[in-house]
Amino acid sequence: MPTTTAAGAEQPAATPTGESRLALVRRARRIDRELARTYPDARAELDFTTPLELLVATVLSAQTTDVRVNATTPALFARYPDAAAYAGADPEELEPILKPLGFFRAKARALIGLGQALVERYDGEVPARLEDLVTLPGVGRKTANVVLGNAFGVPGITVDTHFGRLARRFGWTTSEDPVKVEHEVGELIPKRDWTMLSHHLVWHGRRVCHSRRPACGACPVARWCPSFGIGETDPDAAEKLVKPGPTPSPSTPQPPAA
Template sequence: MPERNPEAERLDRILQTLKRVHPDVAPSLNHRSPWELLVATILSAQCSDVQVNRVTPKLFRRFPTPEALAEAEPDEVEPLIRSIGLFRGKARNLVAAARIVAGRHGGRVPADREALEALPGVGRKTASVVLGQAFGIPAFPVDTHVARVSHRLGFSPRPEPREVERRMTRLMAPERWNLAHLLLIRHGRAACHARRPACARCPVERSCPWPHKPTA
């Protein structure tokens, strides 16, 4: 028999509990295609998904394809995303990424990590989101929520994204990574808040070894 891994079993119990609490968990960025997901995820850096979902409909009506956006200049994009943090840099990245997707990839978002991370504005987390949610390729994106919750639950000694990803993916089968990512995000937003987590109503509090839980 394979050796039991108590931490993998603890994580499994936590994820099962979170799935019961949040049975409707789903990606929070609105999109209809890999391209729209890529754009929305680039925009979501240091910005809430709610705000991104407010601006993308107008952006996609004006520039519905990579080819259309590739013909634009950043100053044409800026007014459409002005309410997004770091909008000038993101406008430049979106246009540059569109030109690469249109010119180098035939207008199709590549389903390949190396090619995705070569796009302006795309780091490991963004590439993982696109791989997992657009293409169903196993990936475990680590945003601030996932990093914080994984660290507090004791699965990673530090909330550093690559360390969290390395340790968490060792404890789960690849086909569970994307759902686990979504559940941990939802839990971070619903209870395990950054400044003052709601430990008193946390559904997995008994499985959490974090030593700094608020007492009231």
């Protein structure tokens, strides 16, 4: 929102980096376009074939890895094909399937409660509206946006730890609050691109822009990043920090222009 000076003239609201609003929007979109080129196959890394499977997998992904969830869900989905099956599940049968994920008793209770809520409120179908999804037990905005964007094609921004970290490093926001991050970043990027933006930042955060030691020298968006230099800047050393997966092929990174 604009601010008003003592003289009564409106001034543009300050951006996190001090650049103009227009410059911030252009830089944010340039970063997203470059990440799209770097990760053309970016997608949700949880395996699913139906909205229910994605909802369940996302709930299970808390405090574990997508790889571990994907190793567990084939047997789970075969045994529990619909919401009614989860609603009537015997914890003694469900818990052993979930044991590799950790917190398996709590996760079993969560899936049973989720199935019951879907059966009681939505005839066993996963709703396609954010306001409905967030009423389900264990489902917050992050999980809801994952399901909406990837199962229903409804644009949404998924603010996980990777997304929030990169959004702050890119100077798109200063907030630690996921809801504020979602709204502030959403004002920079066209709505139609929100779901893919989420994938781009998550993939980049997992592979290059790590929490403790980002690989700045192997980063394809280094020249537009105000945080360039917080990690390893030597290209050869940085390349060794890149995690497995689709690897970026950047041009020589440069610090952002003053």
